[in-house]
Amino acid sequence: MQSCSHSNKQFTCKVTEPEAFQATTTLNIFTDPIVCNNTEYGTGRMGDKATTMCAEGLKGYKSAVCLESTVWKLVEDFCIVTKINELLIDSVDLKEEEIQTFTTNLSKAVKEEEQEITKSSATISAIVNILHIIASVSVDVSDGVMQNILNTVDVIIGDDAKDSWDFLNTNQIQNSSSELLGSFETISDKINGNVALHTRRIKLYRTKFNNSFSKELTSNVSINIPDTGLNDIYITTIVFSTLHNVMPSRNSSFEFTDSNSTSNKTKPDNTINAAVLLVKLNETIQNITLSYQKLNTTLELDPQCVFWNFKLFDKVGAWDDEGCEFVSDINYTVICTCNHLTSFSILMSTDIPESILLLDVITYIGVGISMVSLLICLIIEGIVWRALTINSTAFMRHVAIVNTALSLLIADICFIIWASIANNPKDNPNKDYIVPIGRCSAATFFMHFFYLAMFFWMFVSSLLLLYRTVMVFSQMSKWTMLTIGLTVGYVCPLIIAVTTVAATAPDNGYVRQDQVCWLNWMKTKALLALVIPALTIVVFNILVIIVVLYKMLTRRGSGNTVQADEKHALAVILRCVAILTPLFGLTWSLGIGTMVEPKNKRIHIAFAFFNSLQGFFILVFGTLFDSKIRSLVLQRVPALVSASNRTKSTSAGISSLRGLNIICRFWRRRNVYHVSPVPNSSGNTESSMLFTNI
Structure with missing residues (x-):
């Protein structure tokens, strides 16, 4: 006898007779439709x-996931070609004297299994691991060993392997493409003498220069x-014509998503649009010029000159533009200058904003208005x-x-000087100007x-x-207040700036060396030395x-010993701080927005405006x-104009004063005044007026 119960499409059956035997089985009945069906993985519902x-x-x-x-x-994908898997096992105990034979066998196996290898991401990853072991074991790399390595890599960087590399580049922990490039950098250090080797997709050149x-x-x-001043120095260059199939195009602003997510991006909205060049030189070079021919001439947005930074994303790696500058783009040939030697290329971005004319207009008109306003403020x-100031x-x-x-005002003047430095080509009239550090x-x-x-x-x-x-009830003298004010206002920012x-200048990390002349962000985060103090003060002022x-509300109705003039000064300070703090806070918060979303045009425009x-x-x-202040200005301006008009005709003076009287009446309607005559000690027939605001 069997008894069954049904609940939520789950059936539980229990055998009760004979009593000596009892078993329970749960069956899950799925009603979702089958959406995936092929001979390799069978049938499946969405998410299976x-x-x-x-x-x-x-x-x-x-x-696989449906x-x-x-x-x-x-x-x-853990499917590895059997021959490569055997070589991977053998490489664990690889010795220096075995490298020549081993690399020959590897090159031969890769050539024989080319079709299967290019379709297998796990096999490509295994080959990269083998090359990493070879690089670490080798002491001197002979021409024969290097040719075998080039032949091996030539197979796995072709167009047929692109899908496999796209899959490998979604790995957030280990990046085979970065490891491959790193292995080449290590191996290139161990080549001896002059060498010139090539394959279909790779060209290696090593020579000495003076x-x-x-x-x-x-x-x-x-x-x-x-003009390096260096003599008898070896330089190794390796050009990979198809490494755009291998290297991910992510840069330092890229964000990984879940590697199992169906929305995972194998690459951001960028394209590697040139051959990748590896340059190895055992000396420090501060000036190197590289010229690239574009692979895709239909991409018309501004190119970027970048190098592969192995340290980004916890050593997974990404493209970085620190120390590299774009010089020109003429006839589909891009010229870059860099101050270090590593793997370079051009990163074509499809969502970096083009030069926005509106930004320049807002900035220069706004700075002009700002400087004039500040001069008027100081004059008043x-x-x-x-x-x-009683x-x-x-x-x-x-x-x-x-x-x-x-x-x-001085900061705005420095901005104008900065702009002239960044855009002044007089020291280098034949090509785009490089900002002097x-x-x-x-x-x-x-x-x-x-x-x-x-x-x-x-x-x-x-x-x-x-x-x-x-x-x-506390009283502090003017000079004590002034001393404290000068210390806080100038000494504190001076300490932070120095x-x-x-902290950053010894490692060339104080200023950016590309595009703009400002505090460094990518290398040392020096920009935080402005952002953190500024926003901290904004928060403090709000508190x-x-x-x-709160104090003003709690004291309402109680006796107040504060004098009228001092109460007025406190009210003005409160109003000034209460209005300017949110405005400045909003301005520099938008500045942070430009750091977080550097490609958002609206944030850039809003920041430039404010x-x-x-x-x-x-x-x-x-x-x-x-x-x-308005009262005193209205009092002083007519008097100054009247004094200047004494040397002019009477009719002209009357005409000028009529215009000023109109302005004065406007301000009087805005502010109600008690007007009282003040005795004129000079005895002139003119009278002075003292304006007292109610």
């Missing part, structure tokens, strides 16, 4: 994983190293300084705003220092506001605003919003 043994002549197994597109996608070296390595690649502060709070409020404006470093230092000073003087304003709000130079507002108008914001919210 199937494993199968390898075909004849291969050892191991492989697995996709919604009704195909089985390979996710694991002082300079220039050669057309292939019809598509040439190299020039001028000079006009009203003596009248408004008490210590007002004194420090104006000291802070003057130094904030002055710091930003010395002058670039000086301009970058002063920009860094004065941008930091601007933020630290805002920090001084918030400290003053906090001090006068929390410590109501420390940044000391101060919250504390001050950053270039910081001076205008300081003029408006730091100066013109102060009613006392």
